[in-house]
Amino acid sequence: MGTADEDEARRMARVRWLGLASMALAGAVLLATAGALLLLPYAGTAGQWIVGGTGLTVATAAFAFGRMISLRRPGARRVGFAVFALIVAAAVLCALLAVARPEAAAQFLAGLVVLVGYAGFALHGLVRWPTGEIADEAPVALGIFISYRRDDSRETVGRLHDALRRGFDASHIFLDVERQTPGEDYRSVIGRALDSAEVVLVVIGPRWLDVADPQGRRRLDDSEDMVRIEVESALERGKPVIPVLVQGATMPSDEALPAPLAPLAFRIASPLRPDPDFRADLLRLVAALRAHADGRPG
Known part of the structure; x- marks a missing residue:
């Protein structure tokens, strides 16, 4: 921490x-x-x-x-x-x-x-x-799906998840390490979680685009890659998708993404810079999520 x-x-x-x-x-x-x-x-x-x-x-x-x-x-x-x-x-x-x-x-x-x-x-x-996300407001029940690549942004996602749990109902936040059961088909798990999600956060770190498998192939080019399935399924379902840029990462261009993920390049990103800017950026992201919750149909 x-x-x-x-x-x-x-x-x-x-x-x-x-x-x-x-x-x-x-x-x-x-x-x-x-x-x-x-x-x-x-x-x-x-x-x-x-x-x-x-x-x-x-x-x-x-x-x-x-x-x-x-x-x-x-x-x-x-x-x-x-x-x-x-x-x-x-x-x-x-x-x-x-x-x-x-x-x-x-x-x-x-x-x-x-x-x-x-x-x-x-x-x-x-x-x-x-401050902000846990301060003077009651927790909000908003379905939040967090997509990330462990080899790219595990520590930052841990901080983000802990903060979101203080400002939002933890039972409505999906993070793969907490919700998967051994033996389940991860595609089904992702599908169920996305069906109940209202906002999808795609956490993008410096290596998100280029992380490779043991054979040296880019994981994002594999149609069975978990992160690709998460993002592709969220876009297909028309979910609000917010790219969260961490550790100095920049948005990938549409040409650099597999075709099904290309629309992600045009989503407005929310930066989450390292300390001392982390807290201020986090509060802006939380405010955007609360605004989304306030604007959803009753």
Whole structure:
């Protein structure tokens, strides 16, 4: 896994911890609010309502934020910033109460420390929220078929697949190494997968066009070559085909392709450059896939 992916994984882990911390905070705030009301018996109705209302609002918002993270609901990050603002307001209230009620200052200062600690952790997680494809949107159920040649782009395809699984329903993503069963006819497997696919990604690396078999013949010229069958079948079915150019590859010309694959040369490609551009290119590809999902017939 590359450095960028490791950083993304850390961001995701931090957000998951933030979700757990938010739900834990909700329970703690409810208990602290009940305790604060007991410490303020003479605050008057208005004071009781301010303390109780603030505690209940903060607890509800924190719990909702935590649940949105755990369920990967869209809008979680925006709710998180609202929760952060509420936490800051509650921290200010704790500080004022510590001054106003010296005999209970220790309890209110303890609450202040907890709120400030959570606020710092939450702000760090919100600022370094996972990017684009896994960020603030729910996973999309879009049938995605990934065609690639293992000798050409295995590592990059692994990164692409991991990223797509975070932004799209993994059960709708076809990658040969996960879906083939020993003994099955790979042509039938490919046919079934393409029938259910809505978009086909053809990953093209520097050697995609010229990878040869043990006899030195170009694999793409073999009508039984798996990659050729995938691309040819996708074009015959009229599937939306997106060439994904990786590791500095360029689009092959129609003359360089076998005749049945020639239409591929005229499809608009999506580059997926190495780091540090990988993440930005990936987000553009994901945005295009989401746009396709949004524009399909209901």
